Amino acid sequence: MSAAEFFAMGGYGFYVWGSFGVTLLLMVVEPMLLKGRRRAIQKRIARMARAKVGER
């Protein structure tokens, strides 16, 4: 089965890749958003810790 045939998916290419594509896309985007959220909270904690050190 050549690559072109594979992508054509018997004429249903758009629908098949539209489904699989969006599913896998979201399963990549969600962890990335989480990583951003984690970095943000870590930065905030670090800043608070520094502020506390500054106070003492």
Place this chain on the structure above:
Amino acid sequence: MFETFLAIVRRDLILAMRRRSDMLTILFFFVIVVSLFPLGIGPEMNTLRLIAPGVVWVAALLASMLALERLFAIDYADGALEQMLLAPQPLSLLVLGKVAAHWLVTGLPLVLMAPVLGIQYDLSLDGLRVLVITLLLGTPALSLIGAIGAALTLGLRGGGVLVSLLVLPLTIPVLIFGAGAVEATISGLGGEGHMSMLAAILVLSLFFAPLAAAAALRVSVE
């Protein structure tokens, strides 16, 4: 115990009578929403007759959602709700009292007004009869399920819209069986099956909704 239930119902009815405008605004909203559809869809009687059950029921649903705002909000603001929580009676009974009064003030008028609107859509006599019965069974269930949403969103900014987002998905069975019964009656299939389901939902929510709403109130008033 039952005496407190009656006291709460009487108190809320007196309060509603003293602020009659609140009650009428809900009713006017219901009438206006139902009357808008022909303007949007066209005066063609056949289509109107077809969509009548759905339109009246969706409008009743929206009117009930609108009315939920007042259910606990005023008592929460002036501290009366705290006193209800501290009353040595079961809170779910007091909640049931409040919902009963709330239904009498906002739900019942919808039921009484529905036939008039049904005529506006040229509904048959049978259709009107079943419409009133289903609304009579359905609107209390809407108030009961809505009470849970009202209790959860007590004191939140933007609470009014949030209540609808929380409660509407839960009221879909009531809408399906309510509107379905009317449509089944008109098309000759007979709406008894739907109405018995609606009655079952009402009984279920009569028992469970006050318990859930009471728990939600305890969480919200904290």
Place this chain on the structure above:
Amino acid sequence: MSSRIVNWFKFSSPATFYPLAGRMIPWFTAAAVILLGVGLYMSFFVAPTDYKQGEGYRIIFVHVGTAWMSMFIYVVMAAWAGLGLVFNTRVSAMMATALAPTGAMFTFVALWTGALWGKPMWGTWWVWDARLTSELILLFLYLGFIALQSAIDEPRRADRAGAILALVGVVNIPIIYYSVQWWNTLHQGATVSVSQGSSMGTVMLWTMLIMTLGFWAYAIAVVLARVRCIILERERDTTWVNELEGGVR
């Protein structure tokens, strides 16, 4: 017996749960990648072409898996929420909050793939089929849960209010599904519902199972990562968080 209860409660404190979750995430991520890899390979190269629907039917491997996950996650969320409400353990409440976005994501994907599958088969993007309609209502329930929790500032009240809503929701799901089923058969009679499709060969069943397990492993990894974020956000001024994160920068 008592020792088992004790250690269960030991894990329920954020400080002990946080590192544990951290250790589990890599394993579940790896499992997810492997399972999904195998599942995808089977979906395209092992599963035969369907005589009626041609290649388009392969969408079923994603659609059914995500639809099943969306239902499963809501029930798990309600269970964690119920636990948090009864035992007042904060980590279980955080788990419920962490599950909701992933559940909503799977529900959206299930609707998306349902629509993309419906278009070639029945010519319309949206079919008021009983399952798809229930899936749409499930999405509303998820959005309601997330909206309620984000509208409440006080974390404890948000947890417990969300828990009550999730429990009320989970009780309503069968009722909603049954009434939608009734509504669907009354109005349209027996149209071809999305899930019947072609008869299920064993290969297809296996592919679908593996894909679902892949989604399941993915969900656990993502939810554990999110619950760690929530723990950090909520415990940011406790000593153990400062020691852990404070010294990082």
Place this chain on the structure above:
Amino acid sequence: MLEVVDLECVRGDRKLFTQLSFSLSGGELLYLYGQNGSGKTTLMRAICGLLQPTEGEIRWEGESIRELSDEYTREVVYIGHKNGIKDDLTALENLRILSTLDGVHMSEDQAWDALDRIGLRGFEDLPTQVLSQGQKRRVALARLLAHQAKFWILDEPFTALDKAAVSLLQQVIRDHLDSGGMVMLTTHQEVKLTEGQVKQLQLGGGGQADV
């Protein structure tokens, strides 16, 4: 007899107080003081059961108030900043509905009498909306006259009250204490209460209870 053991309350993510323990028995008055935001109201709401503390135990006659629930709330009356008065109802209606909620059956003339003694003669059947803040407070406090609850929890009861009302309320509290009742209150005014058993509890700023 009220016992509080290692109580801890968190508001938002601020720990208001922790390891707070004290007890209160019949005939005693607990005077709670501390600057604003030190958690006085939170403590009172926790004691009366409106709020669930994060740690610690509150016991009434030896049993946790969560188990007792209705039996406990029957013994308690809580008057917070918000009076619990409906503006659209008259003072009479408000008093009778609040008493019914407390489980106390109050007849028409008992209500008139209570309102009279609290100094609201002539205002009994007016909608409370038209009454002044001090008069509304009196309506809320009129409940105490008819109430058999043993334990009064009053959050700044003297605010907005004039001289006469303050001394009247003091007398009512004294009578309640003499008859074996218990009172827990906060106030900012320097008010001379009873000579008898007065316990003090300071919150916030080195909040170690000196009780």
